[in-house]
Amino acid sequence: MTDAITFSSVHKTFGEVTALESVDFNAPAGAVTVLLGPNGAGKTTTVRLTTGALIADFGAIKVLGLDPLEHGDEVRSRVGVVPPKPAFYDQLSGWENLQFAATIFESDETKARAAAERFGIDHALDQEVGGYSTGMKTRLALARAVIHDPEVLMLDEPTAGLDPESARAVLDLIKEMAGKGRTIVMCTHLLHEAEGVADQVILMDEGSVRTSGKPSDLARKYMANPIVILDAEDSSELSAVTELDGVLGVRSDDGLHVTIDSLDRIPDIVIELVKRGVRPTRVEPLRPTLEDLYFEMQRTHRESQP
Amino acid sequence: MRWTMVKAVIKADLYRLFKTRDYWIPLLILGGMFFVVLPAILLGAMSTVKQTNAIAQIGDIIGTLPAAIQANIQGDNPATRASYAFAVYLLAPIAIIVPLTISSAVGANSIVGERERGTGEFLAHSPLTVKEIYVGKLLASLIPGYAAGIVGFGLYSIVVNLIVGGQIGRWFFPTTSWILLVLWVVPPFIAIALSLILRLSARVRSAASAHQASSLVTLPVILMSYGVASGLLYSPVISAAAAGFIAWIIAAILLATGAKSIRRERLLGVSGDL
Numbered sequence: 001m002t003d004a005i006t007f008s009s010v011h012k013t014f015g016e017v018t019a020l021e022s023v024d025f026n027a028p029a030g031a032v033t034v035l036l037g038p039n040g041a042g043k044t045t046t047v048r049l050t051t052g053a054l055i056a057d058f059g060a061i062k063v064l065g066l067d068p069l070e071h072g073d074e075v076r077s078r079v080g081v082v083p084p085k086p087a088f089y090d091q092l093s094g095w096e097n098l099q100f101a102a103t104i105f106e107s108d109e110t111k112a113r114a115a116a117e118r119f120g121i122d123h124a125l126d127q128e129v130g131g132y133s134t135g136m137k138t139r140l141a142l143a144r145a146v147i148h149d150p151e152v153l154m155l156d157e158p159t160a161g162l163d164p165e166s167a168r169a170v171l172d173l174i175k176e177m178a179g180k181g182r183t184i185v186m187c188t189h190l191l192h193e194a195e196g197v198a199d200q201v202i203l204m205d206e207g208s209v210r211t212s213g214k215p216s217d218l219a220r221k222y223m224a225n226p227i228v229i230l231d232a233e234d235s236s237e238l239s240a241v242t243e244l245d246g247v248l249g250v251r252s253d254d255g256l257h258v259t260i261d262s263l264d265r266i267p268d269i270v271i272e273l274v275k276r277g278v279r280p281t282r283v284e285p286l287r288p289t290l291e292d293l294y295f296e297m298q299r300t301h302r303e304s305q306p
Numbered sequence: 307m308r309w310t311m312v313k314a315v316i317k318a319d320l321y322r323l324f325k326t327r328d329y330w331i332p333l334l335i336l337g338g339m340f341f342v343v344l345p346a347i348l349l350g351a352m353s354t355v356k357q358t359n360a361i362a363q364i365g366d367i368i369g370t371l372p373a374a375i376q377a378n379i380q381g382d383n384p385a386t387r388a389s390y391a392f393a394v395y396l397l398a399p400i401a402i403i404v405p406l407t408i409s410s411a412v413g414a415n416s417i418v419g420e421r422e423r424g425t426g427e428f429l430a431h432s433p434l435t436v437k438e439i440y441v442g443k444l445l446a447s448l449i450p451g452y453a454a455g456i457v458g459f460g461l462y463s464i465v466v467n468l469i470v471g472g473q474i475g476r477w478f479f480p481t482t483s484w485i486l487l488v489l490w491v492v493p494p495f496i497a498i499a500l501s502l503i504l505r506l507s508a509r510v511r512s513a514a515s516a517h518q519a520s521s522l523v524t525l526p527v528i529l530m531s532y533g534v535a536s537g538l539l540y541s542p543v544i545s546a547a548a549a550g551f552i553a554w555i556i557a558a559i560l561l562a563t564g565a566k567s568i569r570r571e572r573l574l575g576v577s578g579d580l
Contacts, residue, residue, distance in 0.1 A: 014576055053430035053570045077433035087424025089318060091325040096318075103314040104432050128325075144428075 003062075004029040004152050004183035005050055010059030012045055019045040021207045023059070027152075027200070032174060032184040034194040036294060037204035043187035044084060046204075047154045050185070051076050064151060077105065080150035084157040084187075086141030090130030094121060094140050097129055098147065105148035115143035119169055135166035142173055152183045159190065171197060195289060203297050210301050219288045222296040226263045229255040231282035232273075240276050244269055255282055307437050315434070315442025316449070323412060323450060333408045333454070340400045341458030342465055345393070349469045352389045371395070386473040393466040394481055401484070402492050403528055404458055406499055409451025413500045414520035416443040417507040417568065426573035439573075440504065440565040447500050452493060459488050486546040494553035499524055501560035505567040511575075 005027035012020040020042045027033040035043045048054040049061055052068030052075055061068055068075045088097045098112040116122040119139040129137065138158065145153060155174070159167040174184050174197050188194055194201065202212040211218065225248055232238050238256045241247055246265035251257050260269070263285055270283055286292070323330060362384070368376060368391050375395065381387035420426035429439060459480070467477040480488075502523045503516075510516045 048430070048574065048576075051431045053427075053574060054576070055571070073433045073435055076431055079431070081427075081431040083424075083427045083431070085424055087427065089322050089425060090423070091322045092318065096321065100314055100318045101428075101432075104311055104434050106433075 002029050006062040008060040011057045030181045031199035032178050033200045034198040035187040041204040042207040079152045080145035082141050082145045082155045088129040095125035101144045107148045119143045134161045135163050154185045156187045223288045225259050227286040229284045231255040233279040237278045311438040312442045316446045319446035337454045337458045340404045341462045389470045405451035405455030409496050410524045413447035413503040414516040415513050418516045421575040430570040430573040436568045437565040440568045490550035494557040497557035501564040508567045
């Protein structure tokens with residue numbers, strides 16, 4: 001699989017503030033890459049560098065095989081961006097805003113209308129955007145971003161402040177575009193919204209890439225040992241689990257999270273706890289979520305710091 | 307540069323301006339005051355004044371004009387001659403001041419306004435070149451001012467002809483110098499001011515700062531244009547053509563280099579050198 005976007009040792013500062021520090025990553029073509037990280041991690045700067053809206057201090061960027069610095073106009077004509085706070089000309093109607101976008105992206109009104117229908121905003125196109133809700137603006141921004149059928153779609157915190165229905169529309173778009181072979185890059189700090197759509201996760205923090213890979217690979221890397229969640233009528237009695245064979249560690253978090261050397265240990269652990277008078281109410285193998293991964297990666301990174 | 311793109315920027319900006327009544331109504335009032343109300347009051351008062359000492363004072367002012375100008379002033383009595391002199395020579399600078407003020411007000415907000423609204427992010431990620439954005443913004447700022455100037459010029463002509471023309475016995479306005487002034491000299495002066503104002507608008511951090519800074523640019527240009535406008539009407543037509551030509555050259559140089567002031571990071575508002 002070729003890479004649609006490549007960052008090699010990219011560095012960007014704003015005055016004395018370092019926004020990106022030697023960032024390397026690849027976004028494979030036709031895949032969904034999720035840039036995951038807290039606010040200020042450098043995700044938005046990464047998006048802006050990708051389209052050439054910002055210029056890197058040094059390092060190399062390739063988008064669809066092109067350098068955004070030299071071929072910025074072509075890159076921008078093949079990339080769609082949904083910014084974190086979509087803004088429009090509020091005095092103009094939704095349709096007039098879409099017409100403007102259609103003209104400058106050399107698309108046409110048929111595609112603009114289809115995009116508006118796709119995101120369920122077609123009924124409000126005659127209204128001035130100034131009267132739109134946040135959800136309506138995001139739907140219009142999504143329509144505007146795909147008006148030219150971009151090869152790469154970048155969504156920067158696309159569900160921030162959205163109602164569940166609009167948030168679902170965003171995730172549906174991602175799946176639909178990915179299904180068509182488009183490259184998707186989504187920035188988010190909301191782990192649950194990356195669940196189920198990410199082919200690749202890039203964890204960013206303080207302007208650096210902490211780690212990256214497929215969610216399953218990262219799960220194996222950072223959560224190599226299975227975890228089982230236990231609870232009991234008297235949860236204080238669960239402390240006995242630390243003495244059992246195969247138990248590698250425990251932590252309390254909505255039940256007792258017990259790290260074990262193999263899932264095969266679970267029946268033995270339950271039998272042994274019952275023998276000791278514990279009455280279990282919950283025995284649930286943990287399927288690692290991105291949230292679990294995220295915090296595990298963060299914890300691993302912190303522990304690796306001198 | 308793709309003119310389709312430039313036209314899209316102009317259309318969006320002008321349509322937005324048209325829909326923002328709070329913005330253009332004061333500018334309309336300004337134009338109406340300068341082109342219609344004040345000239346009508348002034349010329350009307352001069353035409354109907356009965357006080358001989360006031361007429362004599364106006365006559366003194368006319369007496370300070372160059373002899374060649376005095377020879378061109380029409381009218382068979384002091385009051386009519388005074389009205390003619392005011393209409394043709396002394397009110398000429400409004401032809402520049404009004405369009406310049408309107409275009410400056412629109413232009414000052416053009417780039418920084420995109421940044422403040424957040425729409426600059428969309429432009430920054432768009433395939434529009436910075437030159438297309440710059441030319442689009444410049445023309446979208448120039449058109450309202452110049453259109454107001456042309457319309458105002460037409461209205462001013464009617465006012466002058468109705469009030470002063472009746473005394474002279476024929477409609478005499480606009481004169482050749484005024485036509486040259488409006489069609490040949492005013493546009494490059496607006497372009498010069500706008501090219502400087504757009505540079506400021508791209509750099510400042512807020513629309514309020516842009517308006518304050520633009521007045522620093524506009525004032526010298528107004529003073530310069532005031533002098534040119536006054537001088538041109540006193541001089542032969544050839545001077546107007548030459549002055550316009552020089553102004554066009556200066557404007558062309560400034561316009562050609564002005565696009566560099568617009569950088570995508572400035573549209574985003576993250577440039578360190580704003």
